[in-house]
Amino acid sequence: MLDVKRLCFSYATEPVLRDVSITFETGINCVCGPNACGKTTLLKCIAGQLQAEGQVCYHGEDLASALKKKPSLIGYMAQYHVTNATLSVLEVVMLGCLDQIVWRVTPTLLEQVEMVLVELDIVHLAHCPINQLSGGQQQLVFIAQALVRNPDILLLDEPTNNLDVHHQFELFELIEKLADKRQLMVVCVLHDLNLAARFGARLVILNNGEVCAEGVPQDVLDDELIQDTFRVYAQRSVFQERLLIAPYAAVRSENGAVLL
Amino acid sequence: MIHAYGQKRRRQCLVLVAMGCAVLICFVCNLCTGSADLSWSESLQACFFRTSDNTMAQIIIFEIRLPPALMALLVGAALAVAGAEIQTVFHNPLASPYTLGVSAAAGCGAAVALMCNVSVLPVFISESIVPLSACVGACCCSLVLYYVARIKQGHCESMILTGVACAFLCNACIALLQYFASEDELQAIVFWLFGNVHRANWTHISITASVLCAAYVYCSSLSWKLTALRLGEQQARTLGIPVAQLRLRIIVVCSLLTAVAVCFVGSIGFVGLVAPHIARMTVGDDHRFFLPLSALTGAVLLSLASLLSKSLIPQMLFPVGIATSLIGAPFFMIMVIKKKQV
Numbered sequence: 001m002l003d004v005k006r007l008c009f010s011y012a013t014e015p016v017l018r019d020v021s022i023t024f025e026t027g028i029n030c031v032c033g034p035n036a037c038g039k040t041t042l043l044k045c046i047a048g049q050l051q052a053e054g055q056v057c058y059h060g061e062d063l064a065s066a067l068k069k070k071p072s073l074i075g076y077m078a079q080y081h082v083t084n085a086t087l088s089v090l091e092v093v094m095l096g097c098l099d100q101i102v103w104r105v106t107p108t109l110l111e112q113v114e115m116v117l118v119e120l121d122i123v124h125l126a127h128c129p130i131n132q133l134s135g136g137q138q139q140l141v142f143i144a145q146a147l148v149r150n151p152d153i154l155l156l157d158e159p160t161n162n163l164d165v166h167h168q169f170e171l172f173e174l175i176e177k178l179a180d181k182r183q184l185m186v187v188c189v190l191h192d193l194n195l196a197a198r199f200g201a202r203l204v205i206l207n208n209g210e211v212c213a214e215g216v217p218q219d220v221l222d223d224e225l226i227q228d229t230f231r232v233y234a235q236r237s238v239f240q241e242r243l244l245i246a247p248y249a250a251v252r253s254e255n256g257a258v259l260l
Numbered sequence: 261m262i263h264a265y266g267q268k269r270r271r272q273c274l275v276l277v278a279m280g281c282a283v284l285i286c287f288v289c290n291l292c293t294g295s296a297d298l299s300w301s302e303s304l305q306a307c308f309f310r311t312s313d314n315t316m317a318q319i320i321i322f323e324i325r326l327p328p329a330l331m332a333l334l335v336g337a338a339l340a341v342a343g344a345e346i347q348t349v350f351h352n353p354l355a356s357p358y359t360l361g362v363s364a365a366a367g368c369g370a371a372v373a374l375m376c377n378v379s380v381l382p383v384f385i386s387e388s389i390v391p392l393s394a395c396v397g398a399c400c401c402s403l404v405l406y407y408v409a410r411i412k413q414g415h416c417e418s419m420i421l422t423g424v425a426c427a428f429l430c431n432a433c434i435a436l437l438q439y440f441a442s443e444d445e446l447q448a449i450v451f452w453l454f455g456n457v458h459r460a461n462w463t464h465i466s467i468t469a470s471v472l473c474a475a476y477v478y479c480s481s482l483s484w485k486l487t488a489l490r491l492g493e494q495q496a497r498t499l500g501i502p503v504a505q506l507r508l509r510i511i512v513v514c515s516l517l518t519a520v521a522v523c524f525v526g527s528i529g530f531v532g533l534v535a536p537h538i539a540r541m542t543v544g545d546d547h548r549f550f551l552p553l554s555a556l557t558g559a560v561l562l563s564l565a566s567l568l569s570k571s572l573i574p575q576m577l578f579p580v581g582i583a584t585s586l587i588g589a590p591f592f593m594i595m596v597i598k599k600k601q602v
Binding site for chain 2: 078083084090092095099101103107111117123145
């Protein structure tokens with residue numbers, strides 16, 4: 001259980017997170033919200049990249065001290081970006097264990113990398129240069145990199161960016177399987193409400209740096225919230241006990257202008 | 261998979277060994293060519309068998325040809341290491357010690373010293389005043405970069421733009437000095453700017469060698485972090501690397517390295533840009549191989565340039581800086597066109 005307690009953070013004077021308190025549990029936790037609401041900042045604060053006010057506890061222990069004891073506690077995949085590094089997939093995944101490598105690459109590490117590559121079914125790409133892979137394949141490689149250190153917590157920042165619908169579902173089915181198999185806690189920042197509703201065991205909605213709703217997706221995503229927070233009109237329906245959301249128009253202000 | 265990785269590593273080691281041999285060959289060739297009338301067999305004999313009947317050849321080789329040959333190796337390696345690291349920390353394939361303005365600042369410092377009338381001073385001071393002044397110039401530029409890096413928390417673009425601005429500023433200063441210089445001074449400045457390894461003496465060599473060793477060992481100890489930095493700033497941060505701090509340290513080390521290399525031999529362009537690219541194209545971005553290969557490639561390139569500068573026009577030395585670009589540029593273009601991914 002990961003407890004975020006009264007987290008505040010600001011870049012310069014602009015507050016980005018205001019008094020955020022969330023509890024994440026084992027399984028897939030999705031974090032959604034409009035642009036610039038502080039989703040990525042929240043992940044960075046959890047990962048310890050940014051120093052925020054407030055506290056993050058993992059099973060009752062302060063996360064920063066838990067991380068000192070076990071640096072591999074968190075696996076973090078940042079937002080997709082093009083990489084031009086001339087490194088093979090194997091080498092990229094290996095870098096996930098940066099804190100274990102001194103100079104030589106040990107056979108143990110190579111075995112560890114191979115296991116993850118087999119798990120994600122990309123072992124055939126092991127010796128391909130990363131800069132020649134498609135976006136989806138690169139995405140999988142970076143997930144492998146986050147997983148190779150056997151983390152307890154997996155932070156994913158918009159993992160479905162640049163993926164077509166098929167690959168989005170394939171990726172999430174994989175994450176679901178992994179979360180189940182490894183008893184992972186996945187915290188996933190997403191824009192796609194349908195994916196969040198389909199795969200998220202829990203959903204947190206951020207708006208303007210504040211938590212405006214959290215809970216089971218079916219309960220959280222009501223018409224009012226979708227209109228107020230995401231500023232779209234949407235048709236909601238239920239299919240196979242899962243919520244489907246079909247947005248069809250942007251919410252306009254009274255004078256007819258689109259709210260930006 | 262372990263087997264395949266082992267194979268790749270063996271191939272990378274092989275490339276390193278081959279490049280090491282190339283360095284040795286270039287070095288020996290460099291010792292065997294020069295304006296003195298010595299045949300290859302005489303030169304080789306003097307190199308490896310020291311007998312009393314070839315004292316003259318020995319003096320020519322060990323006292324006249326050895327210092328510039330060594331200096332070419334060291335400066336080539338130093339510029340290449342600095343270029344490799346600067347490209348890595350800035351995520352920019354165009355960055356090199358020259359982009360950061362360090363060498364232009366060194367040129368500016370040298371020009372100032374050359375314009376001052378130093379002949380009234382004792383010889384040992386007047387001899388070292390030009391390199392010293394060049395080094396001070398380069399260090400000033402490094403300081404500016406360092407402070408901008410501190411203020412901007414190592415932000416890539418602002419640093420490169422600052423470097424480029426510094427380079428323009430220093431070049432303007434050099435042009436201004438040249439405009440006001442007398443004919444003799446102008447000639448001295450232009451000659452310095454061309455870059456020349458034949459001014460080298462043993463003090464220069466020992467200083468360059470020790471700075472190069474220190475910088476190399478330091479960068480080498482950060483190999484894995486620098487490799488991870490190649491994945492981009494964001495990704496490196498998620499792997500727990502303090503990117504801004506690392507960048508700042510590397511900038512300091514590399515600008516000092518460039519300052520020392522450039523202040524003794526003058527502006528020698530291109531090596532710092534090309535050598536890392538050649539290394540990357542052959543062994544990839546694993547810094548355990550990339551860094552030494554860059555250094556060796558740099559050494560080979562500058563040695564070849566020095567060889568060319570001695571042998572292109574018989575009985576005449578032309579500046580090695582020109583030769584570097586002359587052989588480097590076409591070779592580099594061929595590499596880019598035929599580029600093969602690792």
